[in-house]
Amino acid sequence: MLQAPHWFSEVYPHHGSAFSLKVSEKLHEEQSPFQRIEIYETEWFGTLMVIDGCTMVSDRDNYLYHEMMTHPALYTHPDPQTVWIIGGGDCGSLKEVLKHPEVGQAVQIDIDERVTRLAERYFPDLCSSNEDPRARLLFLDGIQWVREAAAESVDLIIVDSTDPVGPAEGLFNQAFYRECVRCLKPDGILAQQSESPLFHADLILAMRATMQQAGFAATRTLFFPQCLYPSGWWSGTLASKSPTGLSGFREAAARDKPFETLYYNADIHTAAFVAPEALGKRFHLAQ
Amino acid sequence: MLQAPHWFSEVYPHHGSAFSLKVSEKLHEEQSPFQRIEIYETEWFGTLMVIDGCTMVSDRDNYLYHEMMTHPALYTHPDPQTVWIIGGGDCGSLKEVLKHPEVGQAVQIDIDERVTRLAERYFPDLCSSNEDPRARLLFLDGIQWVREAAAESVDLIIVDSTDPVGPAEGLFNQAFYRECVRCLKPDGILAQQSESPLFHADLILAMRATMQQAGFAATRTLFFPQCLYPSGWWSGTLASKSPTGLSGFREAAARDKPFETLYYNADIHTAAFVAPEALGKRFHLAQ
Numbered sequence: 001m002l003q004a005p006h007w008f009s010e011v012y013p014h015h016g017s018a019f020s021l022k023v024s025e026k027l028h029e030e031q032s033p034f035q036r037i038e039i040y041e042t043e044w045f046g047t048l049m050v051i052d053g054c055t056m057v058s059d060r061d062n063y064l065y066h067e068m069m070t071h072p073a074l075y076t077h078p079d080p081q082t083v084w085i086i087g088g089g090d091c092g093s094l095k096e097v098l099k100h101p102e103v104g105q106a107v108q109i110d111i112d113e114r115v116t117r118l119a120e121r122y123f124p125d126l127c128s129s130n131e132d133p134r135a136r137l138l139f140l141d142g143i144q145w146v147r148e149a150a151a152e153s154v155d156l157i158i159v160d161s162t163d164p165v166g167p168a169e170g171l172f173n174q175a176f177y178r179e180c181v182r183c184l185k186p187d188g189i190l191a192q193q194s195e196s197p198l199f200h201a202d203l204i205l206a207m208r209a210t211m212q213q214a215g216f217a218a219t220r221t222l223f224f225p226q227c228l229y230p231s232g233w234w235s236g237t238l239a240s241k242s243p244t245g246l247s248g249f250r251e252a253a254a255r256d257k258p259f260e261t262l263y264y265n266a267d268i269h270t271a272a273f274v275a276p277e278a279l280g281k282r283f284h285l286a287q
Numbered sequence: 288m289l290q291a292p293h294w295f296s297e298v299y300p301h302h303g304s305a306f307s308l309k310v311s312e313k314l315h316e317e318q319s320p321f322q323r324i325e326i327y328e329t330e331w332f333g334t335l336m337v338i339d340g341c342t343m344v345s346d347r348d349n350y351l352y353h354e355m356m357t358h359p360a361l362y363t364h365p366d367p368q369t370v371w372i373i374g375g376g377d378c379g380s381l382k383e384v385l386k387h388p389e390v391g392q393a394v395q396i397d398i399d400e401r402v403t404r405l406a407e408r409y410f411p412d413l414c415s416s417n418e419d420p421r422a423r424l425l426f427l428d429g430i431q432w433v434r435e436a437a438a439e440s441v442d443l444i445i446v447d448s449t450d451p452v453g454p455a456e457g458l459f460n461q462a463f464y465r466e467c468v469r470c471l472k473p474d475g476i477l478a479q480q481s482e483s484p485l486f487h488a489d490l491i492l493a494m495r496a497t498m499q500q501a502g503f504a505a506t507r508t509l510f511f512p513q514c515l516y517p518s519g520w521w522s523g524t525l526a527s528k529s530p531t532g533l534s535g536f537r538e539a540a541a542r543d544k545p546f547e548t549l550y551y552n553a554d555i556h557t558a559a560f561v562a563p564e565a566l567g568k569r570f571h572l573a574q
Contacts, residue, residue, distance in 0.1 A: 002289040002296050002305055009289050009307070016309035016330030017514075018289055020296070043303030061485060198348060198514055225512055225520035227304075227485055232519010233512035262565040271558035278549040 008040055008048065010055050012230045015199045019055070019228070021045055027122060032114035035162075039122045045228070047122050049090060051115070051162060055228045057090050057123065065193075066092035066126075067264040068224040068272065069160055069236050073191035074100050075254045075269060076238065076246060080155045081105070084183075086142035086171060088160035089115030092126040094135060097158070099259040105134050113139035143170045146179040154183050159192035164203070172207060177214030177239070184241050190216065194237040196230050197223055201279055204235060205286055211239040220246045221283070222272040224263070295327055295335065297342050299517045302486045306342070306515070308332055314409060319401035322449075326409045332515070334409050336377060338402070338449060342515045344377050344410065352480075353379035353413075354551040355511040355559065356447055356523050360478035361387050362541045362556060363525065363533060367442045370394070371470075373429035373458060375447035376402030379413040381422060384445070386546040393422050400426035430457045433466040441470050446479035451490070459494060464501030464526070471528050477503065481524040483517050484510055488566055491522060492573055498526040507533045508570070509559040511550070 002009055002020050009020040021042045028039040038050040046059025057065075070093050074080050081104045083097050089110035097106045110116060116137060120127045129135060138145070146157070157180050161168035170176055171192070180190050190211070194204050208219040216239035226234035240246045254266035275283055289296055289307050296307040308329045315326040325337040333346025344352075357380050361367050368391045370384050376397035384393045397403060403424060407414045416422060425432070433444070444467050448455035457463055458479070467477050477498070481491050495506040503526035513521035527533045541553035562570055 002294075002298075002307065007289075007305070009305075011289075014331075016332060018294070018307040018309075020289065020305040020307065022303035022305075044301075045303060198512070223512075225485070225510075225518075227518045227520065231512075231514045233514065263563045265564040265567070267561040268563065271561040274554040274558040276550045276555065277552040280552070 008042075008050065008055075010050075010053060012199065015230065017230075019230070021048060021055070021058075023048070028118065030114065032112050034112045037114060037118060039118060049118070049122070054163065056162070057092060057126070058228055059123070059125070061227045062090075062092050062126070063262040064224055064226050065229075065234065066096050067261050068222065069093055069158060069191060069193060070096040071254070071261065071264045072222055072236070072269050072272060073156055073158065073189055073238055074103075075250045076248055077156055077189050078187055078248055078250070082154045083107070083156045083158065084109060084145075084154050086145070086157060086159045086161065087168065088158065090119040090123060090126050091116060091130055092123075093158055093160045095126055095129040098129045098132050098134060101258065103134060105136065107136045107138060109138045109140050109142045109145045111139065111141050143176055143179075146176065146183050149183045151182050152185045155185055155188055157184065157188070157190045159190065161193065163195070172210075174210050174214045177211050177216065181215040181241055186241060187245055188241050189245060190239045192237055194221060194235045196233055197235050197276065197279060198231040198233050201282070204237065204279075205282055207237055208283070209286060211237070215241070217241060217243040218246045220273055221275065223275070224272055295329075295337065295342075297337075297340060299486065302517065304517075306517070308335060308342070308345075310335070315405065317401065319399050321399045324401060324405060326405060336405070336409070341450065343449070344379060344413070345515055346410070346412075348514045349377075349379050349413070350549040351511055351513050352516075352521065353383050354548050355509065356380050356445060356478060356480060357383040358541070358548065358551045359509055359523070359556050359559060360443055360445065360476055360525055361390075362537045363535055364443055364476050365474055365535055365537070368392070369441045370443045370445065371396060371432070371441050373432070373444065373446045373448065374455065375445065377406040377410055377413050378403060378417055379410070380445055380447045382413055382416040385416045385419050385421060388545065391421060394425060395423070396425045396427050396429045396432045398426065398428050430463055430466075433463065433470050436470045438469050439472045442472055442475055444471065444475070444477045446477065448480065450482070459497075461497050461501045464498050464503065468502040468528055473528060474532055475528050476532060477526045479524055479526075481508060481522045483520055484522050484563065484566060485518040485520050488569070491524065491566075492569055494524055495570070496573060498524070502528070504528060504530040505533045507560055508562065510562070511559055
């Protein structure tokens with residue numbers, strides 16, 4: 001039971017647990033220059049991408065993550081014209097970003113071109129906006145990208161990366177955040193996936209503190225379910241250059257959004273930013 | 288990998304997935320007159336109770352379920368003096384209910400005394416209010432209890448049961464709901480666990496419809512994370528006898544709650560009732 005080839009299991013060694021998906025077929029496997037990528041056909045979750053043994057994206061539930069990593073930040077920013085997505089090689093965040101007519105350019109900077117090439121083949125729906133003239137797909141090191149970018153040149157940076165180990169480690173430290181602060185316009189926002197509130201509460205606290213130490217003036221964390229990720233409960237953390245940069249919410253625009261979603265809406269926006277009692281107290285104490 | 292005796296796995300056969308916990312020891316196992324009960328010591332989730340192969344409660348994350356199955360309903364009702372808990376043999380919901388000073392009597396009616404006896408031994412924290420003079424623990428069939436109870440005799444009925452298969456099946460049908468309507472006072476509320484929004488959306492819709500057909504005038508569903516339950520995302524559904532019975536929220540009382548919680552607070556209360564976009568549309572269409 002729960003053994004390959006019928007099951008793919010991701011074990012969470014520090015949290016004594018594992019999530020498994022029943023697979024009908026391994027569609028692809030390769031070692032890219034950066035990581036090991038596997039694609040499976042599953043019984044209920046549709047197509048599944050696994051990177052370095054961690055489940056990344058499935059047809060069935062990716063809408064939760066992609067909607068919540070994008071729309072809350074985009075409707076918080078007063079006028080998000082330029083967006084960078086660091087990571088996000090499966091193109092799901094890019095697709096959501098491009099639903100916003102205000103966005104004039106969305107640049108996706110993923111270090112590993114193979115993730116995108118495989119997404120184009122196995123997740124065509126996520127890649128359905130790749131040909132949008134506002135989209136630019138670059139295969140570069142995101143850390144180097146922000147280091148070399150012009151000051152005050154972007155409205156929103158979305159860090160849609162793997163966990164803070166391996167290739168993505170450098171996307172969770174003060175040096176990276178300082179470069180983000182520099183690149184963002186005065187009302188700019190950084191949005192980054194920030195792991196599980198149940199498994200990684202300390203990491204969320206540390207990340208918020210590091211963002212503040214790097215020069216961000218405000219941070220807010222949002223919460224959403226995500227079956228495929230450790231504990232089934234996930235978070236994203238927003239940081240703004242301006243002290244009031246996260247207080248705004250273009251609520252009327254969100255209520256009148258010109259696109260379909262499965263999870264996000266204006267009420268979910270507000271609800272997602274409510275912290276659980278105990279974690280909220282820790283956020284408050286840390287300020 | 289992921290095999291007994293080192294792992295306990297619950298497989299979700301209709302959803303091609305499984306959640307596994309690393310166990311250090313099986314502490315107890317028995318076949319009660321109603322179900323198979325197992326108790327494990329786990330590596331990270333503390334003590335774990337399993338009933339008929341389904342993970343029921345762990346030290347680590349039971350606060351989510353128990354807080355969300357009780358406090359939203361108690362702070363929605365204008366004056367919850369009498370509460371029945373159908374099921375709930377681990378006593379975790381009873382403990383949360385008794386935190387409310389308004390409650391004068393809380394009756395727990397679980398068909399299986401063995402669940403409670405084992406909870407007393409292995410989950411002493413959940414049973415820490417069992418000696419409260421307001422608590423009454425009965426080991427009876429909940430269906431029979433509501434059938435024989437006096438009309439308009441209770442303010443709040445909480446159905447804290449296993450899944451709608453096996454012993455709990457009769458707690459999810461119109462006949463049971465009709466008896467609940469009869470037993471509830473005019474401003475009475477029923478609160479029932481209603482499975483996973485990702486895996487069982489159709490069940491939630493059907494349950495709300497059945498409640499309405501049985502005579503409840505209004506229904507509302509709330510959402511919360513629950514790592515141990517299928518998909519990691521769970522729900523509870525409230526039904527009221529009066530059309531306005533779910534519109535109230537004693538928000539000032541919830542903000543000033545005289546007890547500690549780990550997840551619930553007044554803002555979580557409001558946030559939890561926000562439905563995901565697609566599911567909310569289905570709720571609306573079904574009305």
